[in-house]
Amino acid sequence: MEQIDMFGDRKQTAPLASRLRPETLDEFVGQTHLVARGKILRGLIEQDQISSMIFWGPPGVGKTTLARIIANRTKAEFVEFSAVTSGIKEVKEVMKSAEENRRMGIRTLLFADEIHRFNKAQQDAFLPFVEKGSIILIGATTENPSFEIISALLSRCKVFILKPLAEEDLFALLRHALEDPRGFGDTKVVTEDAQLHSIARFANGDARTALNTLEMAVLNGRVDANGTVHVQDEVLSQCMNRRSLLYDKKGDGHYNLISALHKSMRNSDPDAAVYWMCRMLDGGEEPLYIARRLVRFASEDIGMADSNALQVALNAFQACHYLGMPECDVHLTHAVVYLSMAPKSNALYVACEEAKKDVHDMPAEPVPLQICNAPTSMMKELDYGKGYLYAHDSIEKLTKMQCLPPSLKDRRYYLPTGEGLEAKVKERLEEIIKWKNDPHDTGA
Numbered sequence: 001m002e003q004i005d006m007f008g009d010r011k012q013t014a015p016l017a018s019r020l021r022p023e024t025l026d027e028f029v030g031q032t033h034l035v036a037r038g039k040i041l042r043g044l045i046e047q048d049q050i051s052s053m054i055f056w057g058p059p060g061v062g063k064t065t066l067a068r069i070i071a072n073r074t075k076a077e078f079v080e081f082s083a084v085t086s087g088i089k090e091v092k093e094v095m096k097s098a099e100e101n102r103r104m105g106i107r108t109l110l111f112a113d114e115i116h117r118f119n120k121a122q123q124d125a126f127l128p129f130v131e132k133g134s135i136i137l138i139g140a141t142t143e144n145p146s147f148e149i150i151s152a153l154l155s156r157c158k159v160f161i162l163k164p165l166a167e168e169d170l171f172a173l174l175r176h177a178l179e180d181p182r183g184f185g186d187t188k189v190v191t192e193d194a195q196l197h198s199i200a201r202f203a204n205g206d207a208r209t210a211l212n213t214l215e216m217a218v219l220n221g222r223v224d225a226n227g228t229v230h231v232q233d234e235v236l237s238q239c240m241n242r243r244s245l246l247y248d249k250k251g252d253g254h255y256n257l258i259s260a261l262h263k264s265m266r267n268s269d270p271d272a273a274v275y276w277m278c279r280m281l282d283g284g285e286e287p288l289y290i291a292r293r294l295v296r297f298a299s300e301d302i303g304m305a306d307s308n309a310l311q312v313a314l315n316a317f318q319a320c321h322y323l324g325m326p327e328c329d330v331h332l333t334h335a336v337v338y339l340s341m342a343p344k345s346n347a348l349y350v351a352c353e354e355a356k357k358d359v360h361d362m363p364a365e366p367v368p369l370q371i372c373n374a375p376t377s378m379m380k381e382l383d384y385g386k387g388y389l390y391a392h393d394s395i396e397k398l399t400k401m402q403c404l405p406p407s408l409k410d411r412r413y414y415l416p417t418g419e420g421l422e423a424k425v426k427e428r429l430e431e432i433i434k435w436k437n438d439p440h441d442t443g444a
Contacts, residue, residue, distance in 0.1 A: 015211075023068075025069060029173050055139070058253075061165060064113060081094065131156065184229075187229060189229045190231065195236055287325055304348065347415055
């Protein structure tokens, strides 16, 4: 636990991103939907009427900076708290101090950085103090609050969503860094606009990444006889040898990307599907995880419309198991394109979900006696297997025997579509149902 030092000197040895951290809303870059003049968050900050809130967004978009701007403006005691270094003991100590402040008429604003890292017990400890107004909680998180923050606490906070910065915003920020004395304003640095745009694209909406990349390129630039620093393309290329894709295999981005892959395939868009698959692989996703999702998709979204889709997906899984990365990427591409282009049917998924619902909601009725096994004489005396009709004994290879419990008689779960090969299955099933319902045929 530590209180923000709002008056500390910014040393030139600090990272560029730290030296250039905005101190006012007018210096703040991006998030105009929240902090432009006339927007609600700007009004709350300028009027010092902050209520409990959560800043949700990817890294480097200004969550902590906004908290520090609030710290500069508020008349309340501002306490910064990190989930990484603070436990339940520290939480209780802060809450005790905040309660004492409240009794003296002093507000306490508590900034909880990476609030998603607080466990349930720690979050529960905040709750009563937020409820009675002892603290105003400001949390910052890169994870979806609806998954990571307990509902009771979340319901008492306004969630503000911060977006990745646009390329033009980052370009302006980089140009500012070269001109501001807190940055490289006191050093003559020669760069091209194309280089700054390249950094902005590489940063992928993250201001911290953009500034760190610029700093690395300048510090490793060529210095001529006049002391001028020239940023070189080859050095810049080394600084950007891997794009930061904001991909966390356990976080919200993970689920968004697999959702994008799944829905692109469902929409029969192979180009989008291959792109999202490659995004996952480039972010370090385990190829077998992607392959397992493809196996699920093959039955959930294609099913009987093309039963070969399941075999293709299983083959891709096997290929990934044998080869691993990077060679198995082409096998995943094969499967992704096949599944994207296959006819679509969710009839199997619907049948499974409807059957599970009946199993859950209805009484667990006994198996009808006619389809019970009767391995002993006693069971036969109890009519186990009585009335069983052996389908192979009939010309049609069908019987009119009821196999569902009486309460579910004639219940339909599988409703085939007319897509792909499932059209033939539909035709066959309709013939079977018509035959079973024909009163003129006894089914003997």
